[in-house]
Amino acid sequence: QKEVEQDPGPLSVPEGAIVSLNCTYSNSAFQYFMWYRQYSRKGPELLMYTYSSGNKEDGRFTAQVDKSSKYISLFIRDSQPSDSATYLCAMSSEDGNQFYFGTGTSLTVIP
Amino acid sequence: NAGVTQTPKFQVLKTGQSMTLQCAQDMNHNSMYWYRQDPGMGLRLIYYSASEGTTDKGEVPNGYNVSRLNKREFSLRLESAAPSQTSVYFCASNRPRPTPRYTFGSGTRLTVV
Numbered sequence: 482q483k484e485v486e487q488d489p490g491p492l493s494v495p496e497g498a499i500v501s502l503n504c505t506y507s508n509s510a511f512q513y514f515m516w517y518r519q520y521s522r523k524g525p526e527l528l529m530y531t532y533s534s535g536n537k538e539d540g541r542f543t544a545q546v547d548k549s550s551k552y553i554s555l556f557i558r559d560s561q562p563s564d565s566a567t568y569l570c571a572m573s574s575e576d577g578n579q580f581y582f583g584t585g586t587s588l589t590v591i592p
Numbered sequence: 593n594a595g596v597t598q599t600p601k602f603q604v605l606k607t608g609q610s611m612t613l614q615c616a617q618d619m620n621h622n623s624m625y626w627y628r629q630d631p632g633m634g635l636r637l638i639y640y641s642a643s644e645g646t647t648d649k650g651e652v653p654n655g656y657n658v659s660r661l662n663k664r665e666f667s668l669r670l671e672s673a674a675p676s677q678t679s680v681y682f683c684a685s686n687r688p689r690p691t692p693r694y695t696f697g698s699g700t701r702l703t704v705v
Contacts, residue, residue: 489632513692524596524682524696525635532691569635577692578623578642584634 484508487570487583496592500557504570504583507551511572511581514546516555519567519585528568529555560590594618598683598697605673605704613668613700615683623686624666625650625694626658628679635682641666673704 487504494500502516512533517525529544531537531553537544543556553572557564570583596617605611617624625640637650639658647658655677657669670677683697 487634515692515694517694522699522701524698525694526696527693530691530693571694573692577688578686579637579640580686580692580694582635584632 484581485570485572485583488586489584491587491589493589493591494560496560496562496590498560498590500560500564500588500590502555502557502568502570502586502588504553504572505551506553506572506581508572508574508581509548509551510574512575513573513577514544514553515571515573515580516542516544517569517571517582519569521566525569560588562590562592565589596683596685596695596697598681598700600700601698602701603703605670605702607674607704609673610669610671611673611702612670613681613683613702614665615667615697616665617683617685617695618664619685619687619695620663621685621687621695622663623688624660625684625686626656626666626668627682627684628652628677629682629699630679638668638681670702673702675704678702678704 515530516528518528519525534548545554567585569585571580626638627635641660681700
């Protein structure tokens with residue numbers, strides 16, 4: 482069993498839709514939870530991070546962490562064609578030295 | 593601009609040839625990493641370096657070697673390239689404190705024929 486599981490999609494939604502992206506994990510030592518966005522032929526870029534459980538909001542993006550269920554989510558409101566990318570979840574234990582990545586979910590927002 | 597710089601961006605090798613992928617960061621990070629990204633496989637860690645002078649194997653180290661030349665530079669070497677090493681290679685650096693944050697380079701697209 483991989484430490485981090487992520488549905489690869491692909492996911493295709495109309496512009497303006499609410500998008501939900503999810504990851505599950507098995508290691509209870511994970512404390513940092515990140516979402517990276519990767520445009521085609523580019524390197525991943527940090528989108529949001531959360532420490533421990535709870536929610537974090539940044540504009541149209543909301544990250545949620547449920548440590549009791551070992552489940553994290555990223556919600557995108559009012560999705561835009563510019564949100565079309567691959568989204569990777571990543572996690573780290575308290576020392577923050579090594580990240581464990583999901584395989585990524587490919588998202589396409591159709592105008 | 594501050595960040596992680598990888599060279600080259602593209603490379604085609606013949607089976608058995610060798611090459612070195614270069615990576616440099618200017619953020620004064622201690623930790624650096626090499627990943628490969630393949631369709632459906634996500635990012636897989638090849639090697640990492642927690643600090644200058646140290647390197648450790650990751651998930652898929654076979655066929656690769658690394659050198660942490662100094663705090664800024666971390667190179668990945670393929671001694672005898674194989675078609676299975678066709679992939680996109682990403683270098684990253686990390687600032688574990690106060691909050692961990694990986695910064696990635698733009699990648700090297702390598703094709704081995």
